[in-house]
Amino acid sequence: MNLLLTSSGLRNETLRNTLRDMLGKPFSAANVVFVPTASVAEPGDHTWLVEDMTRLHALGWRQFDILELNGLPRQLVLDRLLHADVVYVEGGNHYHLARSITANNLGTGFLEALQSRVYVGVSAGSMIFSQNLTEHSAEVIGDTADLHLLGAKTMDPPFALFDWYLKPHLYSPDFPERDDAWADRITERADFPIYFIDDDTALRVRAGEVDVVTEGRWRFHP
Known part of the structure:
Protein backbone atom coordinates (compact mmCIF):
# COMPACT_ATOMS: atom_id res chain seq x y z
CA MET A 1 0.00 0.00 0.00
CA ASN A 2 1.39 3.40 -1.05
CA LEU A 3 0.12 6.43 0.84
CA LEU A 4 1.19 10.06 0.52
CA LEU A 5 -0.42 11.90 3.42
CA THR A 6 -0.17 15.65 2.93
CA SER A 7 -1.33 18.64 4.92
CA SER A 8 -2.44 20.79 2.01
CA GLY A 9 -1.98 18.85 -1.21
CA LEU A 10 0.87 18.79 -3.73
CA ARG A 11 2.03 22.31 -3.04
CA ASN A 12 5.69 21.94 -3.96
CA ASN A 31 -6.19 8.26 -14.08
CA VAL A 32 -6.91 10.16 -10.88
CA VAL A 33 -10.15 10.18 -8.87
CA PHE A 34 -10.77 13.26 -6.71
CA VAL A 35 -12.90 12.64 -3.59
CA PRO A 36 -14.36 15.89 -2.14
CA THR A 37 -16.51 14.23 0.55
CA ALA A 38 -14.82 15.76 3.61
CA SER A 39 -15.18 19.27 2.20
CA VAL A 40 -18.97 19.31 2.09
CA ALA A 41 -19.20 19.25 5.89
CA GLU A 42 -17.11 22.43 6.15
CA PRO A 43 -19.10 25.68 6.26
CA GLY A 44 -18.06 28.93 4.63
CA ASP A 45 -15.95 29.79 1.63
CA HIS A 46 -14.57 26.86 -0.38
CA THR A 47 -12.03 28.69 -2.52
CA TRP A 48 -9.35 26.47 -0.95
CA LEU A 49 -11.10 23.42 -2.42
CA VAL A 50 -11.33 24.93 -5.90
CA GLU A 51 -7.70 26.01 -5.78
CA ASP A 52 -6.45 22.58 -4.74
CA MET A 53 -8.57 20.77 -7.32
CA THR A 54 -7.32 23.18 -10.00
CA ARG A 55 -3.71 22.61 -8.93
CA LEU A 56 -4.20 18.86 -9.13
CA HIS A 57 -5.98 19.04 -12.49
CA ALA A 58 -3.12 21.12 -13.93
CA LEU A 59 -0.76 18.15 -13.60
CA GLY A 60 -2.28 16.84 -16.82
CA TRP A 61 -3.93 13.52 -16.08
CA ARG A 62 -5.21 11.10 -18.70
CA GLN A 63 -8.54 11.12 -16.89
CA PHE A 64 -9.72 13.31 -13.99
CA ASP A 65 -12.72 11.82 -12.17
CA ILE A 66 -14.68 13.34 -9.25
CA LEU A 67 -16.33 10.91 -6.85
CA GLU A 68 -18.61 11.63 -3.89
CA LEU A 69 -18.73 8.72 -1.44
CA ASN A 70 -22.31 9.30 -0.29
CA GLY A 71 -25.48 8.60 -2.23
CA LEU A 72 -24.12 6.18 -4.83
CA PRO A 73 -24.36 2.37 -4.78
CA ARG A 74 -21.43 0.82 -2.95
CA GLN A 75 -20.18 -1.19 -5.91
CA LEU A 76 -20.30 1.84 -8.19
CA VAL A 77 -18.09 3.76 -5.76
CA LEU A 78 -15.63 0.87 -5.56
CA ASP A 79 -15.58 0.45 -9.34
CA ARG A 80 -14.67 4.12 -9.74
CA LEU A 81 -11.85 3.75 -7.22
CA LEU A 82 -10.58 0.68 -9.06
CA HIS A 83 -10.59 2.60 -12.35
CA ALA A 84 -8.11 5.13 -10.94
CA ASP A 85 -4.35 4.92 -10.58
CA VAL A 86 -4.34 7.65 -7.93
CA VAL A 87 -7.04 8.14 -5.28
CA TYR A 88 -6.88 11.77 -4.11
CA VAL A 89 -8.99 12.45 -1.01
CA GLU A 90 -9.53 16.10 -0.19
CA GLY A 91 -9.66 17.87 3.16
CA GLY A 92 -12.49 19.19 5.27
CA ASN A 93 -14.14 17.46 8.22
CA HIS A 94 -12.25 14.21 8.85
CA TYR A 95 -15.05 12.85 11.02
CA HIS A 96 -17.55 13.26 8.20
CA LEU A 97 -15.17 11.51 5.82
CA ALA A 98 -14.61 8.63 8.25
CA ARG A 99 -18.34 8.24 8.91
CA SER A 100 -19.05 8.31 5.16
CA ILE A 101 -16.71 5.35 4.70
CA THR A 102 -18.09 3.30 7.58
CA ALA A 103 -21.76 4.18 7.02
CA ASN A 104 -21.56 3.15 3.36
CA ASN A 105 -19.69 -0.07 4.17
CA LEU A 106 -16.73 1.02 2.05
CA GLY A 107 -13.89 0.24 4.44
CA THR A 108 -12.83 -3.22 3.25
CA GLY A 109 -13.34 -2.48 -0.44
CA PHE A 110 -11.54 0.86 -0.13
CA LEU A 111 -8.49 -0.80 1.43
CA GLU A 112 -8.50 -3.54 -1.19
CA ALA A 113 -8.48 -0.91 -3.93
CA LEU A 114 -5.51 0.81 -2.31
CA GLN A 115 -3.38 -2.33 -2.43
CA SER A 116 -2.50 -1.56 -6.06
CA ARG A 117 -3.04 2.19 -6.21
CA VAL A 118 -1.46 5.34 -4.82
CA TYR A 119 -3.48 7.22 -2.23
CA VAL A 120 -2.96 10.93 -1.70
CA GLY A 121 -4.60 12.46 1.34
CA VAL A 122 -5.10 16.16 1.99
CA SER A 123 -5.62 17.21 5.62
CA ALA A 124 -8.80 15.27 6.56
CA GLY A 125 -8.00 12.76 3.85
CA SER A 126 -4.67 12.11 5.58
CA MET A 127 -6.13 11.71 9.07
CA ILE A 128 -8.50 8.77 8.60
CA PHE A 129 -6.00 5.90 8.85
CA SER A 130 -5.23 6.14 12.57
CA GLN A 131 -6.65 3.70 15.07
CA ASN A 132 -6.77 6.72 17.38
CA LEU A 133 -9.36 8.54 15.29
CA THR A 134 -11.89 8.41 18.13
CA GLU A 135 -13.87 10.67 20.41
CA HIS A 136 -10.94 10.46 22.85
CA SER A 137 -8.48 11.90 20.33
CA ALA A 138 -11.04 14.57 19.43
CA GLU A 139 -10.94 15.73 23.05
CA VAL A 140 -7.13 15.54 23.22
CA ILE A 141 -6.60 17.41 19.95
CA GLY A 142 -9.42 19.89 20.51
CA ASP A 143 -11.58 18.77 17.59
CA THR A 144 -14.71 17.84 19.54
CA ALA A 145 -16.71 20.63 17.90
CA ASP A 146 -16.06 19.07 14.47
CA LEU A 147 -17.48 15.78 15.73
CA HIS A 148 -20.49 17.38 17.38
CA LEU A 149 -21.19 19.33 14.17
CA LEU A 150 -22.27 15.97 12.72
CA GLY A 151 -24.59 15.29 15.64
CA ALA A 152 -22.20 12.57 16.84
CA LYS A 153 -20.55 11.85 20.18
CA THR A 154 -18.54 8.77 19.24
CA MET A 155 -16.28 7.84 16.35
CA ASP A 156 -15.10 4.51 14.97
CA PRO A 157 -11.95 4.66 12.84
CA PRO A 158 -12.68 3.32 9.34
CA PHE A 159 -9.28 1.66 8.81
CA ALA A 160 -7.23 1.70 12.08
CA LEU A 161 -3.95 0.99 10.26
CA PHE A 162 -1.57 2.99 12.47
CA ASP A 163 -1.21 3.82 16.14
CA TRP A 164 0.05 7.32 15.32
CA TYR A 165 -2.19 10.29 14.63
CA LEU A 166 -1.53 12.97 12.02
CA LYS A 167 -2.36 16.63 12.63
CA ASP A 191 -1.34 9.27 25.15
CA PHE A 192 -0.66 8.28 21.52
CA PRO A 193 2.04 9.25 18.97
CA ILE A 194 1.36 12.35 16.84
CA TYR A 195 2.94 13.74 13.69
CA PHE A 196 2.45 17.49 13.26
CA ILE A 197 3.18 18.55 9.66
CA ASP A 198 3.12 21.87 7.84
CA ASP A 199 1.65 22.56 4.41
CA ASP A 200 4.90 21.70 2.60
CA THR A 201 5.27 18.29 4.25
CA ALA A 202 3.84 14.80 3.80
CA LEU A 203 4.17 11.37 5.35
CA ARG A 204 5.00 8.67 2.81
CA VAL A 205 3.90 5.17 3.77
CA ARG A 206 5.21 2.21 1.79
CA ALA A 207 4.91 -1.40 2.93
CA GLY A 208 4.03 -0.14 6.39
CA GLU A 209 7.18 1.98 6.69
CA VAL A 210 6.81 5.72 7.29
CA ASP A 211 9.17 8.48 6.21
CA VAL A 212 8.79 12.26 6.02
CA VAL A 213 8.94 14.11 2.69
CA THR A 214 9.27 17.84 3.16
CA GLU A 215 10.29 21.28 1.99
CA GLY A 216 8.99 22.64 5.28
CA ARG A 217 8.80 21.78 8.97
CA TRP A 218 7.31 19.02 11.10
CA ARG A 219 7.31 17.58 14.58
CA PHE A 220 6.82 14.11 16.04
CA HIS A 221 5.61 13.28 19.55
CA PRO A 222 6.37 9.59 20.30
Whole structure:
Protein backbone atom coordinates (compact mmCIF):
# COMPACT_ATOMS: atom_id res chain seq x y z
CA MET A 1 0.00 0.00 0.00
CA ASN A 2 1.39 3.40 -1.05
CA LEU A 3 0.12 6.43 0.84
CA LEU A 4 1.19 10.06 0.52
CA LEU A 5 -0.42 11.90 3.42
CA THR A 6 -0.17 15.65 2.93
CA SER A 7 -1.33 18.64 4.92
CA SER A 8 -2.44 20.79 2.01
CA GLY A 9 -1.98 18.85 -1.21
CA LEU A 10 0.87 18.79 -3.73
CA ARG A 11 2.03 22.31 -3.04
CA ASN A 12 5.69 21.94 -3.96
CA GLU A 13 7.90 20.16 -6.45
CA THR A 14 9.23 17.70 -3.89
CA LEU A 15 5.74 16.39 -3.16
CA ARG A 16 4.81 16.26 -6.84
CA ASN A 17 8.00 14.37 -7.66
CA THR A 18 7.36 11.98 -4.79
CA LEU A 19 3.92 11.16 -6.17
CA ARG A 20 5.36 10.71 -9.67
CA ASP A 21 7.93 8.30 -8.27
CA MET A 22 5.32 6.36 -6.30
CA LEU A 23 3.08 6.16 -9.36
CA GLY A 24 5.87 4.90 -11.60
CA LYS A 25 4.60 6.58 -14.76
CA PRO A 26 3.79 10.07 -16.06
CA PHE A 27 0.64 11.78 -14.83
CA SER A 28 -0.47 11.98 -18.48
CA ALA A 29 -0.62 8.18 -18.56
CA ALA A 30 -2.62 7.84 -15.32
CA ASN A 31 -6.19 8.26 -14.08
CA VAL A 32 -6.91 10.16 -10.88
CA VAL A 33 -10.15 10.18 -8.87
CA PHE A 34 -10.77 13.26 -6.71
CA VAL A 35 -12.90 12.64 -3.59
CA PRO A 36 -14.36 15.89 -2.14
CA THR A 37 -16.51 14.23 0.55
CA ALA A 38 -14.82 15.76 3.61
CA SER A 39 -15.18 19.27 2.20
CA VAL A 40 -18.97 19.31 2.09
CA ALA A 41 -19.20 19.25 5.89
CA GLU A 42 -17.11 22.43 6.15
CA PRO A 43 -19.10 25.68 6.26
CA GLY A 44 -18.06 28.93 4.63
CA ASP A 45 -15.95 29.79 1.63
CA HIS A 46 -14.57 26.86 -0.38
CA THR A 47 -12.03 28.69 -2.52
CA TRP A 48 -9.35 26.47 -0.95
CA LEU A 49 -11.10 23.42 -2.42
CA VAL A 50 -11.33 24.93 -5.90
CA GLU A 51 -7.70 26.01 -5.78
CA ASP A 52 -6.45 22.58 -4.74
CA MET A 53 -8.57 20.77 -7.32
CA THR A 54 -7.32 23.18 -10.00
CA ARG A 55 -3.71 22.61 -8.93
CA LEU A 56 -4.20 18.86 -9.13
CA HIS A 57 -5.98 19.04 -12.49
CA ALA A 58 -3.12 21.12 -13.93
CA LEU A 59 -0.76 18.15 -13.60
CA GLY A 60 -2.28 16.84 -16.82
CA TRP A 61 -3.93 13.52 -16.08
CA ARG A 62 -5.21 11.10 -18.70
CA GLN A 63 -8.54 11.12 -16.89
CA PHE A 64 -9.72 13.31 -13.99
CA ASP A 65 -12.72 11.82 -12.17
CA ILE A 66 -14.68 13.34 -9.25
CA LEU A 67 -16.33 10.91 -6.85
CA GLU A 68 -18.61 11.63 -3.89
CA LEU A 69 -18.73 8.72 -1.44
CA ASN A 70 -22.31 9.30 -0.29
CA GLY A 71 -25.48 8.60 -2.23
CA LEU A 72 -24.12 6.18 -4.83
CA PRO A 73 -24.36 2.37 -4.78
CA ARG A 74 -21.43 0.82 -2.95
CA GLN A 75 -20.18 -1.19 -5.91
CA LEU A 76 -20.30 1.84 -8.19
CA VAL A 77 -18.09 3.76 -5.76
CA LEU A 78 -15.63 0.87 -5.56
CA ASP A 79 -15.58 0.45 -9.34
CA ARG A 80 -14.67 4.12 -9.74
CA LEU A 81 -11.85 3.75 -7.22
CA LEU A 82 -10.58 0.68 -9.06
CA HIS A 83 -10.59 2.60 -12.35
CA ALA A 84 -8.11 5.13 -10.94
CA ASP A 85 -4.35 4.92 -10.58
CA VAL A 86 -4.34 7.65 -7.93
CA VAL A 87 -7.04 8.14 -5.28
CA TYR A 88 -6.88 11.77 -4.11
CA VAL A 89 -8.99 12.45 -1.01
CA GLU A 90 -9.53 16.10 -0.19
CA GLY A 91 -9.66 17.87 3.16
CA GLY A 92 -12.49 19.19 5.27
CA ASN A 93 -14.14 17.46 8.22
CA HIS A 94 -12.25 14.21 8.85
CA TYR A 95 -15.05 12.85 11.02
CA HIS A 96 -17.55 13.26 8.20
CA LEU A 97 -15.17 11.51 5.82
CA ALA A 98 -14.61 8.63 8.25
CA ARG A 99 -18.34 8.24 8.91
CA SER A 100 -19.05 8.31 5.16
CA ILE A 101 -16.71 5.35 4.70
CA THR A 102 -18.09 3.30 7.58
CA ALA A 103 -21.76 4.18 7.02
CA ASN A 104 -21.56 3.15 3.36
CA ASN A 105 -19.69 -0.07 4.17
CA LEU A 106 -16.73 1.02 2.05
CA GLY A 107 -13.89 0.24 4.44
CA THR A 108 -12.83 -3.22 3.25
CA GLY A 109 -13.34 -2.48 -0.44
CA PHE A 110 -11.54 0.86 -0.13
CA LEU A 111 -8.49 -0.80 1.43
CA GLU A 112 -8.50 -3.54 -1.19
CA ALA A 113 -8.48 -0.91 -3.93
CA LEU A 114 -5.51 0.81 -2.31
CA GLN A 115 -3.38 -2.33 -2.43
CA SER A 116 -2.50 -1.56 -6.06
CA ARG A 117 -3.04 2.19 -6.21
CA VAL A 118 -1.46 5.34 -4.82
CA TYR A 119 -3.48 7.22 -2.23
CA VAL A 120 -2.96 10.93 -1.70
CA GLY A 121 -4.60 12.46 1.34
CA VAL A 122 -5.10 16.16 1.99
CA SER A 123 -5.62 17.21 5.62
CA ALA A 124 -8.80 15.27 6.56
CA GLY A 125 -8.00 12.76 3.85
CA SER A 126 -4.67 12.11 5.58
CA MET A 127 -6.13 11.71 9.07
CA ILE A 128 -8.50 8.77 8.60
CA PHE A 129 -6.00 5.90 8.85
CA SER A 130 -5.23 6.14 12.57
CA GLN A 131 -6.65 3.70 15.07
CA ASN A 132 -6.77 6.72 17.38
CA LEU A 133 -9.36 8.54 15.29
CA THR A 134 -11.89 8.41 18.13
CA GLU A 135 -13.87 10.67 20.41
CA HIS A 136 -10.94 10.46 22.85
CA SER A 137 -8.48 11.90 20.33
CA ALA A 138 -11.04 14.57 19.43
CA GLU A 139 -10.94 15.73 23.05
CA VAL A 140 -7.13 15.54 23.22
CA ILE A 141 -6.60 17.41 19.95
CA GLY A 142 -9.42 19.89 20.51
CA ASP A 143 -11.58 18.77 17.59
CA THR A 144 -14.71 17.84 19.54
CA ALA A 145 -16.71 20.63 17.90
CA ASP A 146 -16.06 19.07 14.47
CA LEU A 147 -17.48 15.78 15.73
CA HIS A 148 -20.49 17.38 17.38
CA LEU A 149 -21.19 19.33 14.17
CA LEU A 150 -22.27 15.97 12.72
CA GLY A 151 -24.59 15.29 15.64
CA ALA A 152 -22.20 12.57 16.84
CA LYS A 153 -20.55 11.85 20.18
CA THR A 154 -18.54 8.77 19.24
CA MET A 155 -16.28 7.84 16.35
CA ASP A 156 -15.10 4.51 14.97
CA PRO A 157 -11.95 4.66 12.84
CA PRO A 158 -12.68 3.32 9.34
CA PHE A 159 -9.28 1.66 8.81
CA ALA A 160 -7.23 1.70 12.08
CA LEU A 161 -3.95 0.99 10.26
CA PHE A 162 -1.57 2.99 12.47
CA ASP A 163 -1.21 3.82 16.14
CA TRP A 164 0.05 7.32 15.32
CA TYR A 165 -2.19 10.29 14.63
CA LEU A 166 -1.53 12.97 12.02
CA LYS A 167 -2.36 16.63 12.63
CA PRO A 168 -1.93 18.95 9.61
CA HIS A 169 -1.42 22.69 9.03
CA LEU A 170 1.32 23.30 11.58
CA TYR A 171 2.53 26.92 11.26
CA SER A 172 -0.07 27.59 8.53
CA PRO A 173 -1.16 31.22 8.02
CA ASP A 174 -4.67 29.86 7.48
CA PHE A 175 -4.57 28.38 11.01
CA PRO A 176 -2.56 30.97 12.97
CA GLU A 177 -3.19 29.25 16.29
CA ARG A 178 -1.26 26.16 15.16
CA ASP A 179 2.17 27.11 16.45
CA ASP A 180 4.65 25.34 18.72
CA ALA A 181 2.73 26.31 21.83
CA TRP A 182 -0.42 24.75 20.39
CA ALA A 183 1.45 21.53 19.56
CA ASP A 184 3.01 21.50 23.03
CA ARG A 185 -0.40 21.74 24.71
CA ILE A 186 -1.65 18.77 22.69
CA THR A 187 1.40 16.61 23.39
CA GLU A 188 1.04 17.25 27.11
CA ARG A 189 -2.40 15.59 26.96
CA ALA A 190 -1.76 12.96 24.31
CA ASP A 191 -1.34 9.27 25.15
CA PHE A 192 -0.66 8.28 21.52
CA PRO A 193 2.04 9.25 18.97
CA ILE A 194 1.36 12.35 16.84
CA TYR A 195 2.94 13.74 13.69
CA PHE A 196 2.45 17.49 13.26
CA ILE A 197 3.18 18.55 9.66
CA ASP A 198 3.12 21.87 7.84
CA ASP A 199 1.65 22.56 4.41
CA ASP A 200 4.90 21.70 2.60
CA THR A 201 5.27 18.29 4.25
CA ALA A 202 3.84 14.80 3.80
CA LEU A 203 4.17 11.37 5.35
CA ARG A 204 5.00 8.67 2.81
CA VAL A 205 3.90 5.17 3.77
CA ARG A 206 5.21 2.21 1.79
CA ALA A 207 4.91 -1.40 2.93
CA GLY A 208 4.03 -0.14 6.39
CA GLU A 209 7.18 1.98 6.69
CA VAL A 210 6.81 5.72 7.29
CA ASP A 211 9.17 8.48 6.21
CA VAL A 212 8.79 12.26 6.02
CA VAL A 213 8.94 14.11 2.69
CA THR A 214 9.27 17.84 3.16
CA GLU A 215 10.29 21.28 1.99
CA GLY A 216 8.99 22.64 5.28
CA ARG A 217 8.80 21.78 8.97
CA TRP A 218 7.31 19.02 11.10
CA ARG A 219 7.31 17.58 14.58
CA PHE A 220 6.82 14.11 16.04
CA HIS A 221 5.61 13.28 19.55
CA PRO A 222 6.37 9.59 20.30
